Amino acid sequence: KEIPWSTYYLGLSGVAVALTGAVALDAWPFVLLPDMAWTVAIVVAFAFSAITHKYYTAEMKVGEPEEPPELR
16 A cells, blocks of 8 residues: 655655754764765655656656647
């Protein structure tokens, strides 16, 4: 069963907030990488999710993007 995209993004945001908090508090093992590496990881996670979301949304569209002949 698929979860709604809004729920997915809410969960991803929660993970990003938790990760940001752990990095800000210098919790181990998050101190092993620089802060910028964690920032890039979060941005990549959201970018990958957005690209995947766009792909699945495009797959669900039926027909061609042109107007029907009666509307031309």
